[in-house]
Amino acid sequence: xxxxxxxxxxxxxxxxxxxxxxxxxxxxxxxxxxxxxxxxxxxxxxxxxxxxxxxxxxxxxxxxxxxxxxxxxxxxxxxxxxxxxxxxxxxxxxxxxxxxxxxxxxxxxxxxxxxxxxxxxxxxxxxxxxxxxxxxxxxxxxxxxxxxxxxxxxxxxxxxxxxxxxxxxxxxxxxxxxxxxxxxxxxxxxxxxxxxxxxxxxxxxxxxxxxxxxxxxxxxxxxxxxxxxxxxxxxxxxxxxxxxxxxxxxxxxxxxxxxxxxxxxxxxxxxxxxxxxxxxxxxxxxxxxxxxxxxxxxxxxxxxxxxxxxxx
Amino acid sequence: xxxxxxxxxxxxxxxxxxxxxxxxxxxxxxxxxxxxxxxxxxxxxxxxxxxxxxxxxxxxxxxxxxxxxxxxxxxxxxxxxxxxxxxxxxxxxxxxxxxxxxxxxxxxxxxxxxxxxxxxxxxxxxxxxxxxxxxxxxxxxxxxxxxxxxxxxxxxxxxxxxxxxxxxxxxxxxxxxxxxxxxxxxxxxxxxxxxxxxxxxxxxxxxxxxxxxxxxxxxxxxxxxxxxxxxxxxxxxxxxxxxxxxxxxxxxxxxxxxxxxxxxxxxxxxxxxxxxxxxxxxxxxxxxxxxxxxxxxxxxxxxxxxxxxxxxxxxxxxxxxxxxxxxxxxxxxxxxxxxxxxxxx
Numbered sequence: 001x002x003x004x005x006x007x008x009x010x011x012x013x014x015x016x017x018x019x020x021x022x023x024x025x026x027x028x029x030x031x032x033x034x035x036x037x038x039x040x041x042x043x044x045x046x047x048x049x050x051x052x053x054x055x056x057x058x059x060x061x062x063x064x065x066x067x068x069x070x071x072x073x074x075x076x077x078x079x080x081x082x083x084x085x086x087x088x089x090x091x092x093x094x095x096x097x098x099x100x101x102x103x104x105x106x107x108x109x110x111x112x113x114x115x116x117x118x119x120x121x122x123x124x125x126x127x128x129x130x131x132x133x134x135x136x137x138x139x140x141x142x143x144x145x146x147x148x149x150x151x152x153x154x155x156x157x158x159x160x161x162x163x164x165x166x167x168x169x170x171x172x173x174x175x176x177x178x179x180x181x182x183x184x185x186x187x188x189x190x191x192x193x194x195x196x197x198x199x200x201x202x203x204x205x206x207x208x209x210x211x212x213x214x215x216x217x218x219x220x221x222x223x224x225x226x227x228x229x230x231x232x233x234x235x236x237x238x239x240x241x242x243x244x245x246x247x248x249x250x251x252x253x254x255x256x257x258x259x260x261x262x263x264x265x266x267x268x269x270x271x272x273x274x275x276x277x278x279x280x281x282x283x284x285x286x287x288x289x290x291x292x293x294x295x296x297x298x299x300x301x302x303x304x305x306x307x308x309x310x311x312x
Numbered sequence: 313x314x315x316x317x318x319x320x321x322x323x324x325x326x327x328x329x330x331x332x333x334x335x336x337x338x339x340x341x342x343x344x345x346x347x348x349x350x351x352x353x354x355x356x357x358x359x360x361x362x363x364x365x366x367x368x369x370x371x372x373x374x375x376x377x378x379x380x381x382x383x384x385x386x387x388x389x390x391x392x393x394x395x396x397x398x399x400x401x402x403x404x405x406x407x408x409x410x411x412x413x414x415x416x417x418x419x420x421x422x423x424x425x426x427x428x429x430x431x432x433x434x435x436x437x438x439x440x441x442x443x444x445x446x447x448x449x450x451x452x453x454x455x456x457x458x459x460x461x462x463x464x465x466x467x468x469x470x471x472x473x474x475x476x477x478x479x480x481x482x483x484x485x486x487x488x489x490x491x492x493x494x495x496x497x498x499x500x501x502x503x504x505x506x507x508x509x510x511x512x513x514x515x516x517x518x519x520x521x522x523x524x525x526x527x528x529x530x531x532x533x534x535x536x537x538x539x540x541x542x543x544x545x546x547x548x549x550x551x552x553x554x555x556x557x558x559x560x561x562x563x564x565x566x567x568x569x570x571x572x573x574x575x576x577x578x579x580x581x582x583x584x585x586x587x588x589x590x591x592x593x594x595x596x597x598x599x600x601x602x603x604x605x606x607x608x609x610x611x612x613x614x615x616x617x618x619x620x621x622x623x624x625x626x627x628x629x630x631x632x633x634x635x636x637x638x639x640x641x642x643x644x645x646x647x648x649x650x651x652x653x654x655x656x657x
Contacts, residue, residue, distance in 0.1 A: 039410045046403045145424035156428055232399055234425035241397055283407035286389040289365055293394065
């Protein structure tokens with residue numbers, strides 16, 4: 001029985017890999033520019049922000065919750081960092097302020113959701129709206145730019161032909177994947193997603209785990225914000241708008257169950273590759289963004305439908 | 313096995329959708345593989361990138377870009393994110409650089425954020441022209457705009473000055489008090505009054521922050537606070553219709569006499585059409601976004617062929633353009649009762 005389940009789990013990843021492969025082959029035929037090192041490095045460079053947030057998002061969805069405030073946290077951190085820098089602070093110190101701002105937002109989410117058992121979706125929608133408003137209050141909607149060149153290293157430079165931020169993303173995925181496979185923490189996260197009561201009666205602090213997850217989400221959203229500022233050389237109030245949709249789409253295409261309990265970071269990574277390559281390929285073909293939305297939506301429906309058929 | 317079938321089906325569907333998307337946008341799909349190598353001698357391709365896809369203003373611009381595509385026998389890709397998002401816009405520009413287009417026309421959402429990607433484009437020898445919204449201090453070669461802020465401001469001041477007979481109280485309505493283009497236009501208008509209509513007094517400047525509700529409330533406050541008010545100038549697209557609506561309602565309610573307050577400003581003709589027909593607004597100033605896009609494609613095409621852009625050069629179907637340094641101006645239009653029906657945007 002257990003071998004059967006494990007082969008099923010393997011299979012799920014296999015299905016996603018096949019889908020990714022189909023997309024890659026398809027676009028290689030359709031566009032002569034698709035299959036090139038420059039383009040692939042470009043895509044890697046573009047997927048970092050969504051990818052970073054997808055790590056804690058996968059964990060949170062596995063634990064049976066949802067964080068919709070990530071885009072606003074991203075913008076809030078980016079703008080906090082920008083404003084700190086504008087006030088004459090060192091860029092690296094400003095970066096730490098940005099990260100702390102994200103961590104704080106995550107802590108607020110976690111406190112309300114874990115400690116006071118408020119609905120995650122409601123709390124994070126509240127934060128989504130409130131933080132976006134705060135972002136505009138902080139800098140009146142003006143973008144902040146003019147960071148020193150050393151800071152752009154993170155988002156614009158390459159090491160051995162590979163973008164620095166993509167290397168960072170892959171390392172983060174490897175670490176997180178290790179944590180989600182080998183540690184007790186992961187057992188608790190899956191456990192909470194499957195049956196919160198059982199985990200609680202086993203003497204494990206559900207509150208602490210949940211709190212930690214939302215803190216992580218805040219921190220990674222802030223990291224994404226910092227990398228975005230470095231890549232675009234500008235901290236702006238609109239950054240990260242609707243990014244939560246991309247993140248959740250990648251996670252769901254990656255096979256994570258929306259009600260929690262099942263999912264994997266490797267799946268999310270493949271899901272991420274699927275959506276970024278799809279978007280890049282369609283851009284290269286000159287397909288209007290309006291069709292792109294239709295295609296991406298259809299893909300999500302199919303990915304979810306896929307699961308339904310198999311009764312998973 | 314069933315999973316495999318589903319995966320294949322998913323892939324096939326994605327393929328079909330992608331394929332139908334392509335054919336819709338790319339009539340010469342079959343020639344795709346062959347014309348890449350000789351893109352210099354074959355069809356030149358340009359990427360036109362507005363701030364977003366959706367608003368009527370950009371839809372009108374797309375028409376102009378497509379017209380240029382047909383007239384100049386080039387290929388124009390017109391695409392942008394669905395929301396005015398700087399990072400998605402830049403991803404798209406990067407993808408188009410990978411595609412090796414011959415030139416890119418951008419209306420940047422963030423003038424600073426496009427700096428690195430413009431530099432990359434310049435490094436690859438791809439010409440960048442900004443249109444509608446500028447990104448100074450970047451590697452862009454030209455900026456295509458309707459007119460300078462000074463000219464627009466003076467034109468608005470001249471229009472309202474003539475309509476109210478050269479004396480009386482005038483109020484300014486702007487989108488944002490901190491916005492550079494709004495400050496420049498309203499300062500130019502004030503300077504024009506000081507020089508030509510010393511009897512006109514600018515009583516106040518109110519800002520709506522691009523919020524239609526607030527613009528409306530501002531206009532209501534103006535007619536309450538200044539019973540002697542003779543004119544209102546709206547410096548952004550949302551202001552003149554708000555003023556006109558408030559004045560029309562006040563006339564209907566009997567608190568104002570018809571034509572007691574003259575209104576002019578910058579607004580899209582379709583939005584103010586009824587107010588112009590009713591006579592609430594006599595003259596409205598606007599430019600044609602389609603022509604703006606047309607000229608941008610034309611200039612990109614000239615640059616790609618190594619031709620020069622000169623002051624007063626004649627652009628077919630548009631007319632002469634004014635070139636001042638790196639700025640290209642196509643001129644503004646005056647919308648009145650006589651010609652309001654002739655605009656399709």
